[in-house]
Amino acid sequence: MKKPLKPAEIRAKKRQQELMEIVGEDQYFSDKEAESLQLTADLDWNQQLLEKFLDKADDIVKRRVVLPLADKREALILYVDGLADEVTVSQIIMRTLLIELEKVNQDRMQLQLDIIEQFSEKLVLIGEVTKENMLDKLLTSLLSGDTLLLIDKCDEAIVMDTRGWQTRGIQEPSAEAVIRGPREGFVETLRINTMLIRRKLRTSDLKIKTQQLGTKTKTDVAIIYIEGIANPKIVEEVEKRLKRINIDSVLESGYLEELIEDCSYSPFPQIQSTERPDKVVANLLEGRVAIVVDHTPFVMIVPTLFFQFLQAAEDYYERSLYVSLLRIIRVIALIISLALPGIYVAAITFHQEMIPFGFALSIASGREGTPFPGFLEAMFMGIVFEILREAGVRLPKPVGQAVSIVGALVIGESAVNAGVVSPIMVIVAALTAISSFAIPNFSIILSSTFIRFFLTLLAAVMGYFGLIWGLLVLLIHLASLRSFGVPYLSPIAPGNWANLKDTFVRVPWWGMMKRPHLLAKGNMDRIKPGLRPGPRQGRE
DSSP: OOOOOOHHHHHHHHHHHHHHHHTTSOOOOOHHHHTTOBOOSOHHHHHHHHHHHTTTOTTEEEEEEEOSSTTOOEEEEEEEBTTBOHHHIIIIIIHIIIIIHHHHHHTTOOOOSOHHHHIIIIIOOOSOEEEEOBHHHHHHHHTTTOEEEEETTOSOEEEEOOBOOOOOOOOOOSSSOOSSSOOOOOOSOHHHHHHHHHHHOOOTTEEEEEEEEOTTTOEEEEEEEETTTBOHHHHHHHHHHHHTOOOSOOOSHHHHHHHHOSOTTOSSOSSEEESOHHHHHHHHTTTOEEEEETTOSOEEEESOOGGGGGOOGGGGTSOHHHHHHHHHHHHHHHHHHHHHHHHHHHHHHTOGGGSOHHHHHHHHHHHTTOOSOHHHHHHHHHHHHHHHHHHHHHSOHHHHHHHHHHHHHHHHHHHHHTTSSOHHHHHHHHHHHHHHHTSSOHHHHHHHHHHHHHHHHHHHHHHHHHHHHHHHHHHHHHHHOEETTEETTTTTTTTOGGGGGBTTSBOOGGGOOBOOTTTBOSOOBOSOSSOOOOOOOSOO
């Protein structure tokens, strides 16, 4: 006795019957319609239905063959030209259907009634073979590079993994070049990127969870973490924020960054992006979570702290004393890039008495004949340098470098000779630009540009009082920010002296025995105690 159908199944069956009646009509079918449709045992109807959804898609290859079975049953093969590996389709799938299957019949081996089961488990020699009945899942698999095999009198299709499109080779990251360290960077294919991470982390604790985002693009997004080290609450929060996203397209990780960050209107980035697999692995070992998006070489790392943007991957490959000096220099460079124009504008506008007499005379002689106040000079030079930098980025690489360097020299010299700006203003603008280039992360460089104009405006209106007030507002904002529940200024606020070993300075590896306690949970030990090197004791 058959079980009674559930109301949802009755509605789906009724909807499918309605669509079967109009399948021969000239009607547009959307992706939404496929969610309630299933295959039937009629191959002709299945082909017509698929052709309705794949209408005007000339890159879809369809081939109908007759299987060498006793009943001469027909089958339909579908794949996307350029996404599926044609060698695999022709040499394995076609050969199995037209040659190997005939050999099986000649040997008088009995095939079971479930032909789909026989093909998927015994005949098709491909790594990943699944069975599917829902039309929306079949279309997603087909448009992802898989090959579909539909057989007459069977209401299921075989989905075979034949993805084999052309990809860019692994190259050195252009945005994060290092002198010492690995030279490999992420590419635009998700599985190659996960391979680069797993090759460095040969542990079963590395977990990779994949989901699809984007109703039209159906982009694969992978969440990667180390079980036993990453905080389960942070992993759960990442999954929750990604699941609530409902958008039609995800073409780059930046689409997701604005949808999952804590504070959208903050000038500071709360998610770090990187092209380097070694940097991702190092952060995973500290308890963070990586988000890998297909079609982009940039991987997102969460939670992110402010001091991460002042650290480079190369910091962990050089000796700690030299790295500590570099980090202090980067902090000074960040302060200069943020506040130097404001300090200069406030000094020449409100606080001339604070400038040494000899230096004040030099500034006054340089500004003699300059028609604009210091604020307009600073804004003009700042905008010009930003235009030159943007032009250098957008132009072809050989031309862009020449434009950015020669353009800065020519415009600066011409502006001074024309009396538009003073020589000291050119020096201030150049020091500001060079200091911003010393910061190893481009996201914080963009943030510092916006903040620099804001602080310069306050300094022009209220002098040093406005500049200090603006810096205090920024400090309060930084202290209030969180990245996936983790304080943005940690380990400074809240204070944790143990984690300061890898902030402004970096102690040697033998001194960093514990992982950051705000990130990692469970296995907190990073290195065995007592590994500090020293002179050999005793004599041999």
